Amino acid sequence: MDRQMRTVEFSHTEWMKCIQYEDINGSGRLFGGRLMQWMDEVAGITATRHCGSYVTTAAVDNLTFKKGAFINEIVVIIGRMTYVGRSSMEVRVDVYAEDRKTGNRQVINRAYFTEVCVNEDGKPVPVEYGLELVSEVEKAEWEGAKKRIEIRRKRRAEGY
Numbered sequence: 001m002d003r004q005m006r007t008v009e010f011s012h013t014e015w016m017k018c019i020q021y022e023d024i025n026g027s028g029r030l031f032g033g034r035l036m037q038w039m040d041e042v043a044g045i046t047a048t049r050h051c052g053s054y055v056t057t058a059a060v061d062n063l064t065f066k067k068g069a070f071i072n073e074i075v076v077i078i079g080r081m082t083y084v085g086r087s088s089m090e091v092r093v094d095v096y097a098e099d100r101k102t103g104n105r106q107v108i109n110r111a112y113f114t115e116v117c118v119n120e121d122g123k124p125v126p127v128e129y130g131l132e133l134v135s136e137v138e139k140a141e142w143e144g145a146k147k148r149i150e151i152r153r154k155r156r157a158e159g160y
């Protein structure tokens with residue numbers, strides 16, 4: 001497919017939130033469902049910025065809760081494009097808790113979202129822009145995405 005290119009940096013998205021009482025679950029930690037909602041929003045915004053069109057979330061992979069987060073902590077969510085297919089895009093979402101004194105960031109969650117570029121009727125349409133890979137890390141993420149896509153295809157074929 002011959003298309004114009006956009007870099008990973010072009011759609012790089014960083015979003016922050018201070019955890020409030022309404023974000024906390026019964027055990028005093030950040031509610032996982034709330035965090036997944038924020039991650040989904042960041043993934044959608046990242047993919048929208050890349051393709052310049054509507055997107056919908058098709059799948060979420062490797063969602064891993066590594067650590068809890070607590071009231072008044074600052075949560076930083078970063079979305080980066082890793083792969084562009086015909087109509088689908090993969091976005092890596094990393095979540096950090098940021099120490100308010102030092103600014104140090106600790107990873108608390110990570111996932112890979114598959115976003116599909118759709119028209120106003122919700123039907124998949126081709127992504128107009130390819131992904132220009134600049135760094136070795138970006139090239140490694142692209143190769144990783146190809147493996148994940150293969151695993152997803154197998155899973156779908158086997159019906160789970």
Ligand SMILES: CC(C)(COP(=O)(O)OP(=O)(O)OC[C@H]1O[C@@H](n2cnc3c(N)ncnc32)[C@H](O)[C@@H]1OP(=O)(O)O)[C@@H](O)C(=O)NCCC(=O)NCCS
Binds near residue numbers: 059124
């Ligand atoms: C996502 C959706 C638009 C795909 O439609 P579809 O008719 O299955 O389309 P296709 O089979 O042509 O797939 C389109 C692309 O999505 C990818 N895709 C579809 N389902 C997928 C899945 N479960 N996991 C990973 N990729 C998927 C396909 O591999 C294809 O990629 P490509 O064009 O880059 O090769 C459709 O399944 C849908 O609307 N799902 C509901 C989305 C939703 O409501 N999300 C939650 C709210 S945001």
